[in-house]
Amino acid sequence: MMTGADLGPPGEGGPRDWGAWPDEPRGGSPGRSGRGRGRGDALPASEGEGAGPTADEPRSRRGRGSRRGERRSGVGSSGTHPDGLLPGGPAEGAPASRGAGTDPQAVARAICLRLLTMAPRTRAQLAEALHKREVPQEAADAVLERFSEVGLIDDEAFAAAWVSSRHAGRGLARKALASELRHRGVDEETVKDAVEQLDPEQEAETARRLVRRKLSSTRGLDPAVRTRRLAGMLARKGYGPGLAFRVIREVLEDDEAETAPFMEDSGYPLD
Known part of the structure; x- marks a missing residue:
């Protein structure tokens, strides 16, 4: 079986190919360092929003604003997003067209590989995921066809494994198994062949x-x-x-x- 590395040139489809995150605030709450001043007093430029701690500021307050900024922006001190992607990657559910120079096929490959790593999927399920991420239809079709050619998408194998597993584990009969496969986008002929394997x-x-x-x-x-x-x-x-x-x-x-x-x-x- 081929892996994601076999489907494109090195580095293609990596997180940094997915476009940039939108600009988000990183500083602490406005006016934190101006506490104790009169309402009409203007803050110096060095003490305005986003300014760092001063030398005479208590140690427990240092870095507090930056940590709040990290939580707001979703980027930690290590430079990674909570979902494990680098800041150059897209947010979950973001359109594939976000970011200049984004390669739609690279985005489609990454989405499909991530979903297939979590669980087997049918071609219809992957196509629906790509549509929700606004991957152009031409790019989605090209990637799905390539994945089918190399065996990463195989609806017949999916249906056979589904029937065997769900009958043994849940005791489902042919009618229920066929309904579940149709719901996952398996074509009627493949569904029929799969359920007929059940004696x-x-x-x-x-x-x-x-x-x-x-x-x-x-x-x-x-x-x-x-x-x-x-x-x-x-x-x-x-x-x-x-x-x-x-x-x-x-x-x-x-x-x-x-x-x-x-x-x-x-x-x-x-x-």
Whole structure:
């Protein structure tokens, strides 16, 4: 797999290629050093806004204004912004066109690489992020096409991994998985191929596992209420009514068969 360094000349797309931050105030609060003067007294130029501490100023007050200025401007003493970018980089969500000489493709590459580093994304998700940052369409298309060519964007692999992970971790059925993939911009053919990888018997077994897990919290309820709650849980995870009621009936029958001997030994009535 190629990295960001393989996608352009050295230094291209780095934080300093993204344009400049807008001018922001760095000094402390106006008139801090003029405390104690009359209202009509004019401040000397050396004691006006942004002036540094004087020699006879208490040590605890020195640098206080500069620290407030750093917090206001968002740049710390190390010269970096809280998000880890240098002052030459753009603020989060800033338009890609900000700054003279900004290369739109360099901005698009940096945005895509940052998002892909955090989590896998579909091409549609990346395209939407570039649109929100006002990257020109031509530059966005060129970068997305290049990322697809080198394998950094692969909707088919994304869909297959999504189905496997979400079914195993959340117990989602085909219908719910397909809806989630469509919401992330995966095309219909890719969605169909991905969900068909889920074996029907595996889907039914997952439904049984979900019902068994929920069963103990429904004991003591009216049978109709119990069935309705279990069916609602499966429906929220994308299971159709036919499969849901079949699985619920099987699990309830097994549960009754397991609890009947205990009820007989305890002397409780069975009906």
